[in-house]
Amino acid sequence: MFDSGLGGLTVLETLRARLPTEDFIYFADTAHLPYGDKPEEVVRARSLAITNNLLERGAKAIVIACNTATAAAAESLRNAIEVPVIALEPAVKPAVSLSRRGMIGVLATTRTLYSRRFERLVQTHAQNARIFAQPCPALAEAIELEGAEGDTVRALLDRYVRPLALAEVDVVVLGCTHYLWVMPAIAARLPKEVKIVDSGEAVARQVEKRLQEESFLGGGGAFRLATSGDPASVGQTIQRLCGFAPDVEYWRI
Ligand code: DGL
Numbered sequence: 001m002f003d004s005g006l007g008g009l010t011v012l013e014t015l016r017a018r019l020p021t022e023d024f025i026y027f028a029d030t031a032h033l034p035y036g037d038k039p040e041e042v043v044r045a046r047s048l049a050i051t052n053n054l055l056e057r058g059a060k061a062i063v064i065a066c067n068t069a070t071a072a073a074a075e076s077l078r079n080a081i082e083v084p085v086i087a088l089e090p091a092v093k094p095a096v097s098l099s100r101r102g103m104i105g106v107l108a109t110t111r112t113l114y115s116r117r118f119e120r121l122v123q124t125h126a127q128n129a130r131i132f133a134q135p136c137p138a139l140a141e142a143i144e145l146e147g148a149e150g151d152t153v154r155a156l157l158d159r160y161v162r163p164l165a166l167a168e169v170d171v172v173v174l175g176c177t178h179y180l181w182v183m184p185a186i187a188a189r190l191p192k193e194v195k196i197v198d199s200g201e202a203v204a205r206q207v208e209k210r211l212q213e214e215s216f217l218g219g220g221g222a223f224r225l226a227t228s229g230d231p232a233s234v235g236q237t238i239q240r241l242c243g244f245a246p247d248v249e250y251w252r253i
Contacts, residue, residue, distance in 0.1 A: 001063040002027040002050045004035040005144050006237060007177030008065025011088060014200040015063070016223070019208060023219035025054060026065075027251065030229025034141045035068040036109025036176070043111065047073035051081060053253050060216045063207060064088060067108055067175050067199075071115035084210040090118065090175030091199045093125040098195055099171045102129040105164035107186070108175030110135040132167045136160045140178035147240040148182045157182060161189040174198040181241055226251040 001008055001015075005028050012026050027050055029035075035043045047069045051062050062077065064070045064087040074087035090112065095104045104126075112118055113133045122131050139160065142152040164172055172194055174180055180198055187196060211217045223246075227234045231248035239245040 001025070001065045002029060002047070002054070002069070003066040003177055004029050004068065005033040005140065005178065006030075006234070006241060007140060007143075007180070008063075009238070009242065010177055010180040010198075011063070011065040011200050011203055014204045015207060018204040019211075019217075021219055021221050022211070022217070023222040025057060025059065025224045025226070027054065027253070028225070028227040028229070028234060029253075030144075030227045030234055032228065033144065034109065034138075035066060035072070036111045036140060037137055038111065040072045040111065040115070043069055043072035044076055047077060048080065049253050051077055051085075053251065055081065055083065059083065060214075061086065061207065061211060063203065065177055065203075067177065068111045071112045071117045074117070084214060084216075086203060086207050086210055088177065088199050088203045089121060090173050091197045091202065092121050092131070092173060094202070095171040095173045095197050096125055096127055096129050098197065099129055101168070101170045102127075103132070103167065103169045103171075104129050105132045105134060105167065105169035105172040106175045107134050107136055107160060107164070107172065107179055109140065110137055112175055132164055132169055134160050134164055136176065136179070140176055143178050143181050143241075144237050147237075148185060153182060154185070157185050157189060161186055165190050165194075169194065171195045171197060224249065228253055 061084040070087040139156045226249040235248045
């Protein structure tokens with residue numbers, strides 16, 4: 001699995017709960033965070049390099065635990081490699097079925113929201129719903145730097161969530177894995193009845209299904225975490241976000 005940073009750990013948690021005997025390697029591309037404000041070619045090149053490295057280490061499937069990398073690279077990865085690629089993307093389809101008023105907000109990175117893939121996702125699933133797409137520059141990075149309670153995080157959430165409340169959306173899609181870390185703060189800025197959805201469970205189901213189809217299920221329940229950034233500070237960030245401090249390896253990719 002990989003993400004630009006630690007957002008995908010929220011997905012890893014869901015995956016490990018569903019598939020406790022699988023072995024997981026999680027790569028946080030911290031040295032290149034944020035993906036959301038980078039050109040598409042850069043995110044695609046990083047995704048390919050990381051995927052090749054994970055395959056060399058024996059990965060039997062690749063999970064793109066990052067909506068931005070999915071938008072930029074899922075198709076190229078699927079064309080380039082043989083093993084299953086499971087790619088997370090904003091939960092627009094479930095949001096449409098949950099919505100009563102057909103007013104849906106999507107919080108995601110600029111790169112995700114301006115991608116062809118997101119445009120197609122909306123064309124395919126929005127039906128008559130109105131989609132309010134709210135780019136959130138700098139938010140993922142601030143969450144990693146400050147944790148969920150930081151001043152910059154609060155200010156950015158005020159700026160990005162308020163327009164959705166004013167638009168009277170009744171469902172909000174968390175279209176970036178980092179935003180799950182601040183879900184309560186997002187909920188606090190919206191009327192109580194607004195539902196918030198993400199793609200973690202759907203991805204976990206999909207991973208299980210693909211592994212079953214390939215007869216790939218089974219492992220020892222091991223877990224490795226690596227980063228392109230500074231392992232000590234990544235460890236501290238994990239401690240702040242998740243309350244535990246795992247071993248973090250440095251990989252030059
Ligand atoms: N966590 C990533 C996502 O799901 C992107 C954050 C970033 O690097 O901008 O889109």
